[in-house]
Amino acid sequence: MLIFERSVPGRASGAQLPPAPGDAAPLPERLRRQRAPLLPEVSEMDAVRHYTRLSQMTFSIDTHFYPLGSCTMKYTPRAANAAAMAPEFLARHPLAHAETGQGFLGCLFELQEILKDLTGMAAVSLSPMAGAQGEFAGVAMIRAYHRARGDAARTEIIVPDAAHGTNPATATMSGCSMREVRTDRDGRIDLEALRALVGARTAGLMLTNPSTLGVFESGIKEVARIVHDAGGLLYYDGANLNAIIGRVKPRDMGFDVVHLNLHKTFATPHGGGGPGAGPVGVAPRLAPFLPIPLVARAGEGYRWADERDLPQTIGRLSAFMGNAGVLLRAYAYARLLGRSGLRRVADYATLNANYLMAELLRAGLELAYPRRRASHEFIITLKKLRDETGVSALDVAKRLLDKGVHAPTVYFPLLVPECLLIEPTETESKQTLDHFVGALREIAAEARADPQLVKSAPHSTPVRRVDEVRAAREPDLAWRGA
Amino acid sequence: MLIFERSVPGRASGAQLPPAPGDAAPLPERLRRQRAPLLPEVSEMDAVRHYTRLSQMTFSIDTHFYPLGSCTMKYTPRAANAAAMAPEFLARHPLAHAETGQGFLGCLFELQEILKDLTGMAAVSLSPMAGAQGEFAGVAMIRAYHRARGDAARTEIIVPDAAHGTNPATATMSGCSMREVRTDRDGRIDLEALRALVGARTAGLMLTNPSTLGVFESGIKEVARIVHDAGGLLYYDGANLNAIIGRVKPRDMGFDVVHLNLHKTFATPHGGGGPGAGPVGVAPRLAPFLPIPLVARAGEGYRWADERDLPQTIGRLSAFMGNAGVLLRAYAYARLLGRSGLRRVADYATLNANYLMAELLRAGLELAYPRRRASHEFIITLKKLRDETGVSALDVAKRLLDKGVHAPTVYFPLLVPECLLIEPTETESKQTLDHFVGALREIAAEARADPQLVKSAPHSTPVRRVDEVRAAREPDLAWRGA
């Protein structure tokens, strides 16, 4: 039932009404709203009950194992939320002068320093509001760099075939064209193909490492050499940093610019789709182009730095300071874990992925890259199962919901048929991983014994399989009244 | 699955460990604990997931209609919780000197004043921690009063047959004996019987009004006269104040002492069983006996008052200040509603109960007191249904759970067979009440068509009907290891 269907004309949450307004000149008739918006008229309890019950209809890290590959669904410390929701932080106006916010600015400054060290970069800007905006900032800086050197022809961005969709989309957003480079059967970039692609139009290459194929690009130094030699720059998509955090610095691999997904690696909440934060770090030659604002030292304290400090900046990507509250949560997380704790993230994320991979292999599932180590994630392909039983990766994903597990990422990367991209993360226990292996084993058996059971899954969720085709064919995107 | 069953030796929530302790002299061997307690060893995420999921297995006001008679399950404003959980309030040590807590004390003092006005009493003590402790305080004051007058023989407490169990239990706790007085078929105290009971041993009479039969004792002034004339005092059990708050002052009915259930009338949370708060208010002659501490004025500010101010006090009922945080929530509630809002509580609680009673009658259910108005609650009896179908009040209660409604109070008061005591409260909407009527109508039909369906209910809860007999016969009260 929609909140609108609970609405009764004239009902209201009385305690939320402000006092009667004082005098103001009436609005000119032609500017005035004539019909009230269709907002629900409910009591406070109606609203609380409605949204509390809806929340219960949602899988989440706090309730379920959620091995969604590439998304790093790990435990989101409750303390980080509490710390960021201190009343004084919440009350801080973004345009209040810096003297009134030294506590807040101090946290952001220290976060910049921590991210610099983790990535090996010379400077960091915290302002991008998610990974994709970090990517945009990175490519925009690359273009600004080439342009500043008078090299305006460099407008091609190379991405591997396995790249996340945001990479090619970012190339376009930045006014570049996208060239795709193949990966080989072990998930490595085909160096010959790369050599053939680079040239005077090459602005740069975007790469995650470990890649979205769940393997480490061990030829990364050679990749970097090829791109650099051709005059291009290297962009590191930090969505997979969880695999190597505290162990490998992207700068050391030859990258010139990096974004981090704090809502992945730094466990800030995903919130059902956001907010995130996608800070960018850069090598010295890109530092003049960083997006503003930055936090700078000022004597004992801190101040904002803007275009007056960085006249070559690519500019502002948000009205104020990106997702500042998310940054506070990431800072809290970094302080809780510290240097050794951050390194442990990579250790145990990798251990969990390799263990799960080994056990699934043992359980008879097929790996996409059987000759490789898993990074923090890995891919299984259900092509054989589909061919034999008609049960697809999607069916298996839906059936997993019945077993109390959120499904892994399905059908991504696009080049592996019927794939599940599985990322357990470091915060899950062996018991949970073993349960997952058991669930997949059961589903495989069900697919053979009673494929219809799996194909009609899920059976125990608040709704049965959702008709997505109808959703797209007859879009119903907003309620318009009964 | 119990949290203990998720435990793995050596696992821990690392962020919760304090730093390594400094030096202290080792504890003498004979005082030292030898075996670690059986506490679960889990990760922070394990614990968060376990308790989050358990919470989802609980009906509550925030998720369900909860018409539990005598319990006043109404909406618990979220703002009251937020206000009471201000960090400075939470950090306040109860023994810090009063100068450091004027904000806290100010709230308590004003709450005392509000409760005085609502009850018509001369003085209020906030310290009792629930209704039953308020009752104890009240009866202890009555005894202290008689004793102070040299009248030690008064050790009998009269309660109506319909009284809540805490009333007779309180009489015993206070070293009194209990005498029961009958009610007539319209739920009124039998005045003849009362006259016969009172005498030189009468310490007092305990009464809720409206009573737990859901009707107002309209002869209350006569009741008071009989008891007072016999030298006894009148105790008002405020559990049902929701019915008359802001409309009738217990003092005006002739009561000498009253307790309020702030966790009922003032919407502080029930918390799955508590904490509550049971402040007591008294007529002038009982004021010297109030339990301590009280909050007193001191110049512009406030201070604690204790036995140095009230040498005749019955004493302390808790180590510090009762359930101080609950009192803050009640204060917040009182300020949100204010004078008119509190009166509206009675209006709409009464409207809802009478509407529901009328509709249930229309739906064919049988009222226990058909000739009376409902107060904020009323009783239906399912005796006929049970006789006809074998379906009991308990079965109906369980079946209601399947319809998404918490069951009303069953089998209380004890004198009405197969009864449901139904209290909708003022915060529920007409739609919810209509849904409830529909649900009971459906269940009555089911009882006739398919009694087994109702007798084996509930069917949709996390567990099926719980074996309470086995629980009591083979008590398993603590986990002792696998």
Add this chain to the structure above:
Amino acid sequence: MPFIPHTDAEVRAMLAAIGAASIEELFDEIPRELHAENFAAIPEGVPEMALMRLMSERARADGHYLNFIGAGAYEHHIPAAVWQIATRGEFYSAYTPYQAEASQGTLQVLYEFQSMMASLTGLEVCNASLYDGASALAEAVLAAVRAQGGARRVLVPRSVHPFYRDCVRAIVRNQGVEIVELEYSRETGATALEALSSAKGAIAAVVAPQPNFFGVLEPVDEITDWTHAHGALAIGLVNPLALALVKPPGEWGGAGADIAVGEGQPFGAPLSGGGPYFGFMCARQALVRQMPGRIVGRTVDAAGSPAFTLTLQAREQHIRRAKATSNICTNQGLMAIAATIHLALLGPSGLERTAACCRANTAALARRLAAIPGLRRRFSGAAFHEAVLSLPRAVAPVLEALGRERILGGFDLSRHYPELGHALLVCATETKTGDDIARFAAALERLLAGEKSC
């Protein structure tokens, strides 16, 4: 080990299952020379207890101020229920609802969000949030340019928030979109209609802010009609709270604006130093395939019951890749959830009352400040809830002095609008009382009278 559940015994068992001797060995495909050891700039970890103390000390250092700054971020009452529910683990710690059956809660709330915003703006469709108001405006500009297919010139009034204009430029620049700024009337503070007519060449879109950065209400009917007459798309940039009182974009001019975007912060997002807030974008049905970002649709499940799912994903980067409408992936879902709860708690009457209070309080504040000798109100146009005042001397030192009295006295316009001289932008939302306004005015009057040198 914070947040890591593994015991030594388990690690050994897991390594044995893998067939590796150590965790170190699992990294053996990474070239040796890439293994870094020095992370000296990162402090060692602290227990939660120490972290909470550190953070609350930092928070307290930032004190409590009486705030009269608006300028794109507004201090509003947020019902306590909003964040108590929005931070429930199920909402807080879920990912984007890719598996519809496992995320009906989030999906339904977002559908309700889209419905509320569509109705508020008077448009037909809405997405499930963008990053913030400024970047949403940039996305609207790009969507309009794409929809138009030819012209790449977009007119943006200078009365739009200066940081929004910066942000739009930063985002659209690389795609060859040209932003042309339109002057405002120095008298009314609204966009000068003459400025429109002087714009040259083919135009893809025109942005109309309502209210504008100065709080002034723009002649949106005229701008919209002019825009359509010139074959361009009209983009409304709105404070969504103002829409409780002012005509929604869907009704501007003869045909209505084509797109409406804005900053959602006034609906349930705490100021929080600048974010997270959320942007929204609503549009006419015909433009839905140009919409960036997630969209939730209502459909049915296999049993025919109503159900919700992400839809029209062929617009998005994970399907369309280089041809997507935007690169946005993660958006501001939780903020949209909070906004939905916020709006349900306020309802139409609460929203209207809140907006009216903001207008009245700012009017009272402006009246009171304009009564201070040397101060005057700058613009004559009808306003929503900001006001520009001319001061007799430089604004920045005055704001600093007020800050020392724990008052945030407004936003200094002199850097972005030097032509206005010593101009101050102030705002008093429904959170401000008559006493608050009196305190501010008294402090300002004292400062200006007393310390001639400041």
Add this chain to the structure above:
Amino acid sequence: MPFIPHTDAEVRAMLAAIGAASIEELFDEIPRELHAENFAAIPEGVPEMALMRLMSERARADGHYLNFIGAGAYEHHIPAAVWQIATRGEFYSAYTPYQAEASQGTLQVLYEFQSMMASLTGLEVCNASLYDGASALAEAVLAAVRAQGGARRVLVPRSVHPFYRDCVRAIVRNQGVEIVELEYSRETGATALEALSSAKGAIAAVVAPQPNFFGVLEPVDEITDWTHAHGALAIGLVNPLALALVKPPGEWGGAGADIAVGEGQPFGAPLSGGGPYFGFMCARQALVRQMPGRIVGRTVDAAGSPAFTLTLQAREQHIRRAKATSNICTNQGLMAIAATIHLALLGPSGLERTAACCRANTAALARRLAAIPGLRRRFSGAAFHEAVLSLPRAVAPVLEALGRERILGGFDLSRHYPELGHALLVCATETKTGDDIARFAAALERLLAGEKSC
């Protein structure tokens, strides 16, 4: 109307269904003269916005203090997860779990609570909470007297918290139970074993605090054995946190204490001005039918699956009425839920480390303070996490002066233990750092040295 959903139309429809002309009419069975109109002392209602401002201003007025008071209520780190989960609506706004099937969540948590507390105290059964530690001690005294059937005299050491003794007296007095106090050794601070032997007549029970109010560890083995030798029941009064380090009541002496009670506040309850906290009571199996309050049991459902329910209700007031073990009904359920989450998050290692930190920090504090000229440590006994110091002058003015420096310097013992002279009880839990201790000591030293007159 705050929290009332009714519209005028609905009220009319409902009255029509009832057959009443007005709401007023529904009160027609209440005699006219009882209708009150004057509630002048109650202010009119305020919106949530105003309430929150008022309350947060009051809270801020109570400031932030560096706290060294223990004396029965202890400042401990509480993991953020505890109250974020405990205040979830399902736990926060449920009633006592009367309908087991609808309350499995609450019931299971309480069963886990009982299990944890039983194991900590080394006893077999535990109830689902009592009001607080002091009233729990009173209930234990009553339970013991009932179980004994004859004697009504109970020995309580003077080293028990004075407010606990007050509370016990207030509660048991009317039932004719006699409390006899036992002196403590002026040297060690522990109960003098000689005091026991001088007790006259038949004794129902003896209370042994561990640690006692002075933080000193008592000779609990000897007290327990003496008690049993005299046919009485031994009641342990324990700080449950101390049980991470010290021998649990179930193992005291040859046979173990019979009952253990205490204040649960150190497990997840914020100081909060004195409550809500919770009392707990554990006992030997044989005493379970004397137990007051709710008890949760594990059983099965109709399908044979594990399930939980309130049990042994024949002890309780709603069944047994005047013959119940106590009148307690509402208890402190939510605090027990929070304690369970707290204990699960700390685990055995966290709990032990916390207890050890408290001991070490208090030891360090006592050492540091005793180094101030004129101060000395009062007792020689082994201690948990409080210490008594003798001051060279009256304590109260010193505490007030420290308060002005935002330090809460401890609890003044002079009123309750005049024989100790100017004695101060201090406590430094795991929340205190070396710097905190140094700051306190420096302030105290300065005060005592400087202002001779204070």
